[in-house]
Amino acid sequence: MSRKDRGLRGLETAAVTLQDVSLEAGVGASTVSRVVRKKGSVSPPTRDRVMAAIQKLGYVPNRLAGGLASAGSNLVGIVIPSLHNVVFPDLLQGVTRQLDQTGHQAVIAVTDYSKEREEALIASMLAWRPAALMVVGLDHTPGTRRMLAASHIRIAELLDLDGEGIDIVIGFSHAQAGRESARHLLSRGYRRIAFIGRDFANDTRSGKRCEGFRSVLRAEGLDFVAIEQLEGESSTEAGRAAAGRLIERHPSIDAFFCSNDDYAVGALFHCMAKGIAVPGRLGIMGCNGLDIGRSAPLPLTTLLTPRVEVGEMAARLVFAQGPAQRVAVGFTLVPGATA
Amino acid sequence: MSRKDRGLRGLETAAVTLQDVSLEAGVGASTVSRVVRKKGSVSPPTRDRVMAAIQKLGYVPNRLAGGLASAGSNLVGIVIPSLHNVVFPDLLQGVTRQLDQTGHQAVIAVTDYSKEREEALIASMLAWRPAALMVVGLDHTPGTRRMLAASHIRIAELLDLDGEGIDIVIGFSHAQAGRESARHLLSRGYRRIAFIGRDFANDTRSGKRCEGFRSVLRAEGLDFVAIEQLEGESSTEAGRAAAGRLIERHPSIDAFFCSNDDYAVGALFHCMAKGIAVPGRLGIMGCNGLDIGRSAPLPLTTLLTPRVEVGEMAARLVFAQGPAQRVAVGFTLVPGATA
DNA sequence: TTGAAAGCGCTAACAT
DNA sequence: ATGTTAGCGCTTTCAA
Numbered sequence: 001m002s003r004k005d006r007g008l009r010g011l012e013t014a015a016v017t018l019q020d021v022s023l024e025a026g027v028g029a030s031t032v033s034r035v036v037r038k039k040g041s042v043s044p045p046t047r048d049r050v051m052a053a054i055q056k057l058g059y060v061p062n063r064l065a066g067g068l069a070s071a072g073s074n075l076v077g078i079v080i081p082s083l084h085n086v087v088f089p090d091l092l093q094g095v096t097r098q099l100d101q102t103g104h105q106a107v108i109a110v111t112d113y114s115k116e117r118e119e120a121l122i123a124s125m126l127a128w129r130p131a132a133l134m135v136v137g138l139d140h141t142p143g144t145r146r147m148l149a150a151s152h153i154r155i156a157e158l159l160d161l162d163g164e165g166i167d168i169v170i171g172f173s174h175a176q177a178g179r180e181s182a183r184h185l186l187s188r189g190y191r192r193i194a195f196i197g198r199d200f201a202n203d204t205r206s207g208k209r210c211e212g213f214r215s216v217l218r219a220e221g222l223d224f225v226a227i228e229q230l231e232g233e234s235s236t237e238a239g240r241a242a243a244g245r246l247i248e249r250h251p252s253i254d255a256f257f258c259s260n261d262d263y264a265v266g267a268l269f270h271c272m273a274k275g276i277a278v279p280g281r282l283g284i285m286g287c288n289g290l291d292i293g294r295s296a297p298l299p300l301t302t303l304l305t306p307r308v309e310v311g312e313m314a315a316r317l318v319f320a321q322g323p324a325q326r327v328a329v330g331f332t333l334v335p336g337a338t339a
Numbered sequence: 340m341s342r343k344d345r346g347l348r349g350l351e352t353a354a355v356t357l358q359d360v361s362l363e364a365g366v367g368a369s370t371v372s373r374v375v376r377k378k379g380s381v382s383p384p385t386r387d388r389v390m391a392a393i394q395k396l397g398y399v400p401n402r403l404a405g406g407l408a409s410a411g412s413n414l415v416g417i418v419i420p421s422l423h424n425v426v427f428p429d430l431l432q433g434v435t436r437q438l439d440q441t442g443h444q445a446v447i448a449v450t451d452y453s454k455e456r457e458e459a460l461i462a463s464m465l466a467w468r469p470a471a472l473m474v475v476g477l478d479h480t481p482g483t484r485r486m487l488a489a490s491h492i493r494i495a496e497l498l499d500l501d502g503e504g505i506d507i508v509i510g511f512s513h514a515q516a517g518r519e520s521a522r523h524l525l526s527r528g529y530r531r532i533a534f535i536g537r538d539f540a541n542d543t544r545s546g547k548r549c550e551g552f553r554s555v556l557r558a559e560g561l562d563f564v565a566i567e568q569l570e571g572e573s574s575t576e577a578g579r580a581a582a583g584r585l586i587e588r589h590p591s592i593d594a595f596f597c598s599n600d601d602y603a604v605g606a607l608f609h610c611m612a613k614g615i616a617v618p619g620r621l622g623i624m625g626c627n628g629l630d631i632g633r634s635a636p637l638p639l640t641t642l643l644t645p646r647v648e649v650g651e652m653a654a655r656l657v658f659a660q661g662p663a664q665r666v667a668v669g670f671t672l673v674p675g676a677t678a
Numbered sequence: 679t680t681g682a683a684a685g686c687g688c689t690a691a692c693a694t
Numbered sequence: 695a696t697g698t699t700a701g702c703g704c705t706t707t708c709a710a
Contacts (some may be wrong), residue, residue, distance in 0.1 A: 015468075015491070015703095017702095017703055017704085018703065018704065019703075019704095025687095026683075027680075027681085028680060028681040029681080029682090029703090029704080029705090030680075030681065030705075030706080031679085031680060031681075033704070033705060033706090034680090037705085039681095040679085041679060041680095042679070042680085043679060043680090046679080046680080048497075058485075058489055060462065060465050060466055061466055061703090061704080062407070062466065062468060062702090062703055062704070063466040063467050063468075063704090064403050064406040064407040064412065064467065064468055064703080064704085065407050065686090065702070065703035065704035065705085066703080066704050066705070067403040067406050067686090067704085068401070068403040068407055068686050068687065068688085068702090068703080068704070069686055069703075069704040069705040069706075070686085070704080070705055071686065071705095072405065083422060083428035083431060083432070084425065084428050084432075086423065087423035089423050089428075092422060092449070093422070093423075096449065101533050105448075105463055106448075107446050107447075108445075108446075109444075109445075110431070110435065110448040123399065123698090124444055126399050127399055127400050127402040127404065128402050129400065129401060129402075129403055147397075147399075150397055160705085224656050230702080235630040235631075235634075236630055236631050236634045236635075237630050237633060237634040240634045265631070265635055268634060269636050269687080272636045273636050279690080289620055291574040291575055291576050292574075292604075292631065294576060295574075295576040295579045295605055295608055296575075296577045296608060297611040297612050322552070333509075337476075344681080356686095356687055356688085356689095357687065357688065358687075358688090366696075366697085367696060367697040367698075368687095368688080368689090368698090369689075369690080369696075369698080370687095370695085370696055370697075372688070372690090373695095373696085376689090379695085379696095380695060380696095381695070381696080382695060382696090385695080385696080400687090400688080401686090401687055401688070402688090402689035403686085403687080403688090404686070404688035404689085404690090404702090405687080405688050405689070406702090407686090407687080407689090407702045407703065407704085408688040408689040408690075408701080408702055409686070409690080409702085410689095410691050410702065498679060516706080553688075607703065679710105680709100680710085681708100681709085681710080682707105682708090682709085682710100683706100683707095683708090683709105684705105684706090684707085685704100685705090685706090685707105686697105686703105686704085686705085686706105687702105688701105688702090689700100689701095689702085690700090690701095690702105690707100691698105691699090691700085691701105692697080692699085692700100692710105693696100693697080693698075693699095693700085694695100694697075694698095
């Protein structure tokens with residue numbers, strides 16, 4: 001028996017340890033460790049014996065022990081608001097694609113747009129001593145900011161630029177996105193515009209786009225005809241319903257500015273079903289250029305945001321040496337056929 | 340100095356340990372441990388002193404150490420093929436909602452539909468000694484099956500029922516789903532049907548639905564007019580393009596059976612744009628009832644699958660005592676307006 | 679190139 | 695109710 005407490009019966013199949021492998025291979029523990037981590041020099045014959053023992057025993061290294069001993073893990077935490085908005089899967093794809101290159105592993109947590117849940121999840125991630133942590137946006141509870149600042153690991157805050165960051169910030173200005181959207185709709189002659197978006201309390205970036213848009217309207221002596229804040233996961237169904245409600249309450253509306261493409265496609269579906277002419281009678285503009293918007297019967301006018309690239313860049317920068325920094329990425333207004 | 344090697348300068352801010360807290364609070368280490376884990380009894384005054392010390396020092400427990408000492412973590416691994424198909428975010432939502440109740444934390448990994456990547460990811464997860472592991476489907480590499488069987492933790496295989504499982508299996512038969520879809524389309528009078536789905540090599544469940552459908556066709560002396568296997572993330576755009584190609588090559592096609600709603604909506608968009616009458620000239624049927632299908636101008640005929648529920652059930656069953664088991668969940672054919 | 683030994687920070691008996 | 699003492703399985707000097 002290789003471990004004292006393994007008992008007399010071969011039945012007690014406790015996990016195979018590095019110790020077991022070293023005994024089987026007739027080498028020291030550190031040699032096995034070197035082989036497993038491909039670090040330090042090991043003679044080819046020794047390596048072969050160790051590999052054979054690993055195979056034979058079906059050894060799986062215990063990273064809890066490894067991380068503890070080496071004071072760190074290959075984990076990278078990434079905390080996002082939702083998985084039901086393609087923006088975030090896209091972001092994750094960029095992150096993991098890049099992380100794979102460096103042998104890191106992403107650990108994903110979802111806040112459901114709750115700042116309190118975000119704080120709890122980040123505390124929980126930090127307990128795993130990740131190599132770096134990524135979060136979405138710049139707006140956090142004071143407790144979250146304190147934890148992140150005190151964590152002694154690289155922190156990347158993604159997809160926003162309106163506010164103070166803690167360490168690395170990669171994103172664009174949602175206020176500016178809102179302003180450009182406003183200028184586009186105004187230039188197309190729309191004047192009685194309504195906003196459809198997530199509730200600002202939880203989705204602050206939605207609120208920033210709304211405010212940016214509004215500032216341009218006000219400069220023209222205008223304002224939103226209505227602002228509809230939706231709770232729950234964004235969806236075409238919710239957008240469709242909201243569009244219906246708004247048109248009923250404010251028949252004079254001549255355009256919708258939607259805080260994402262799901263809502264915008266929903267609004268478009270409402271108009272198609274009701275026979276409302278788009279973009280003639282009513283203009284629709286989305287944000288975050290989703291696949292669905294591009295292939296809709298009427299391609300959606302929207303704002304294309306580079307979230308895969310933001311993810312990749314984040315995964316690169318958190319492991320680059322260097323001071324805190326802000327990286328501004330661009331976005332593109334894509335004129336479709338709906339506004 | 341609480342730790343020998345902390346050095347002379349207060350600058351060396353190594354992470355605060357439980358030891359530090361116990362010294363600060365003037366109690367033993369295990370007392371702090373009890374307070375942190377809310378386990379065992381601690382007198383209110385002592386608890387307060389410890390809490391104060393934790394606050395003051397900004398202590399974050401190290402779970403690497405905790406897990407190592409207690410031989411196990413509160414992590415639950417969950418390995419899914421993709422995040423770009425709403426089915427999987429839905430599944431995750433069910434899982435995490437339930438896991439939250441029990442203080443467990445989901446660790447998500449994405450295979451991009453590659454069985455080899457799945458094997459590598461599972462090996463990597465197992466190294467973290469998760470409390471349980473969930474995977475999608477029943478088709479894995481021999482290496483994966485071996486690892487899972489040898490892991491000594493509960494394994495749940497989700498969203499499939501056609502094949503042998505390792506431990507817990509929760510899902511429905513994709514072959515049956517295909518057969519019911521076929522009977523529906525045939526009952527509506529469609530005879531020249533084409534299949535649009537992901538490539539079977541990677542998405543075996545797509546293949547099973549196709550084969551199930553086909554078996555019914557053959558019983559009627561029919562077969563698919565064409566089978567289009569798409570690679571890459573499923574999307575409306577891909578579905579739209581595929582529909583266009585198929586109609587061009589096989590003008591006699593009178594219906595599409597799509598392996599998911601994204602493709603089906605894409606096909607619908609193609610028809611709307613080209614003025615092809617749906618469901619008169621062409622029928623369209625999807626699978627996996629997405630939001631987008633319900634709110635489309637023409638509600639999609641589709642198969643509704645209970646993936647949130649499967650996720651919840653999985654998170655419950657992996658922590659229930661009991662033998663291996665198979666749970667069959669139902670699915671519902673939702674007749675929309677497209678077939 | 680290899681091995682021995684000392685922890686990493688915590689939990690889990692076991693005392694008290 | 696609280697403290698003491700062994701480890702958990704690995705990595706990492708440091709010798710050999």
